[in-house]
Amino acid sequence: MGDADDPSEAKTEVSLNAYTSRCIPQEVLFDIFSRLPAQVLHDVVRHVCKEWNLVIRSPSFASHHLRNSTPGIMIQDWRSVHNAIYVEMRRGCLEICKFGSGFGHLVFNSCDGLVLAPDPRDKHILYVVNPLTKQRIILPPYFCETGHLAEFGLAFVEASVEYKVVHAYCNESFNQCTQIAVLTIGVDKVWRHIDVRHLSRATRGPLMSLPWVTGGYIHWVSETFTFLLTLNVETETIRRFPLPEIPIICGKFLPMGSNLSFANEANEFFMDVWEMNSETGEWSIWLSFDLKPLIYRFEDLFGEYANSIIPSGWLVVREVLVFSTIGLQTRCMTYNVKTREIQSFELDTNKVSRFFRPHVNSLVRLGEEFLVALTTK
Numbered sequence: 001m002g003d004a005d006d007p008s009e010a011k012t013e014v015s016l017n018a019y020t021s022r023c024i025p026q027e028v029l030f031d032i033f034s035r036l037p038a039q040v041l042h043d044v045v046r047h048v049c050k051e052w053n054l055v056i057r058s059p060s061f062a063s064h065h066l067r068n069s070t071p072g073i074m075i076q077d078w079r080s081v082h083n084a085i086y087v088e089m090r091r092g093c094l095e096i097c098k099f100g101s102g103f104g105h106l107v108f109n110s111c112d113g114l115v116l117a118p119d120p121r122d123k124h125i126l127y128v129v130n131p132l133t134k135q136r137i138i139l140p141p142y143f144c145e146t147g148h149l150a151e152f153g154l155a156f157v158e159a160s161v162e163y164k165v166v167h168a169y170c171n172e173s174f175n176q177c178t179q180i181a182v183l184t185i186g187v188d189k190v191w192r193h194i195d196v197r198h199l200s201r202a203t204r205g206p207l208m209s210l211p212w213v214t215g216g217y218i219h220w221v222s223e224t225f226t227f228l229l230t231l232n233v234e235t236e237t238i239r240r241f242p243l244p245e246i247p248i249i250c251g252k253f254l255p256m257g258s259n260l261s262f263a264n265e266a267n268e269f270f271m272d273v274w275e276m277n278s279e280t281g282e283w284s285i286w287l288s289f290d291l292k293p294l295i296y297r298f299e300d301l302f303g304e305y306a307n308s309i310i311p312s313g314w315l316v317v318r319e320v321l322v323f324s325t326i327g328l329q330t331r332c333m334t335y336n337v338k339t340r341e342i343q344s345f346e347l348d349t350n351k352v353s354r355f356f357r358p359h360v361n362s363l364v365r366l367g368e369e370f371l372v373a374l375t376t377k
Helices: 007-023 026-034 038-043 050-057 059-067 201-208 292-308
Strands: 072-077 083-090 093-100 109-111 114-118 126-130 135-138 149-157 162-171 177-184 192-194 212-214 217-221 227-232 237-242 251-256 259-265 270-276 283-290 309-316 320-325 331-336 342-346 354-359
Touching: 026 050, 026 059, 050 059, 072 309, 083 309, 093 342, 109 149, 109 354, 114 149, 126 162, 149 212, 149 217, 162 201, 177 201, 201 217, 201 227, 212 251, 212 259, 251 309, 292 309, 292 320, 292 331, 292 342, 309 331, 309 354, 320 354
Parallel strands: none
Antiparallel strands: 072 083, 072 354, 083 093, 109 114, 114 126, 126 135, 149 162, 162 177, 177 192, 212 217, 217 227, 227 237, 251 259, 259 270, 270 283, 309 320, 320 331, 331 342
């Protein structure tokens, strides 16, 4: 029998792991583990010994690790949603991985590493999924009568440590009035209505558009680009705020941490980044930068599409923007607004309809009583 099969060695290894765990203070383990990627902790470290697994699975460590994690971006193509790409930046270097999400439809949004998505076989069944741990909860049936259904939003309420799901819909029984429903995960058995009667029908129009989630707030932008509606998910109150008075609006709204940002193209290469305070609705120019001196790099990277690059998301909040192109192109670019450094990365497929969602790999769990195993379809 070889050394690898020696039972005495196996017992010695287990004993050593247990001894090491007992000798290392928990705060030291927290510090060491918090520096490792969530995927390494989940796939490798937690299997070392029972003590380490208990630390990694604890809610306090999951919260601690999340606060120390660097968010990235999940990229999905609406024609091949089963295979998403996750991009993040560690120590200035891009790290790209693929994961078979098991989602049969595009995800609505991501919050603290939890993804809100329809069931692969029935889009009327909603799940909150942790793609890393492969665990999920199924949500109670939502309102879906005969009216138009808009997208959903998942947000975290820090004060109560709760996650809430929000969706807007137009119900014929309410004479085509747009309504908002909310569900507190693990608390509500049915969806609840939010009172929006103080809003006129015209003001409610944006609720049928794509929502932007920033921390504990959800935003809907009007088609006229003159105002937006912001829902405070904690208080469940909605307010109307004006958009900044910009002569020509040509750009993208992008979540930037707990606030909403707007990257406005003042001209072909000059960009202003506006930031909105989610609590007060106040807008201010946070940054301006000129990409024209780098046009030769764009031509090398994108060829004929060099003049059609657009911002698609913050890879590192307030530091690194991801740019893609309007057109068939397999390449994306990151731009560090502080150092002006450019990096590029390749995508597998040459598609137009890509969706960029802020995401972070995390170990967050919603409680064992709500979780069921995620089976890959």
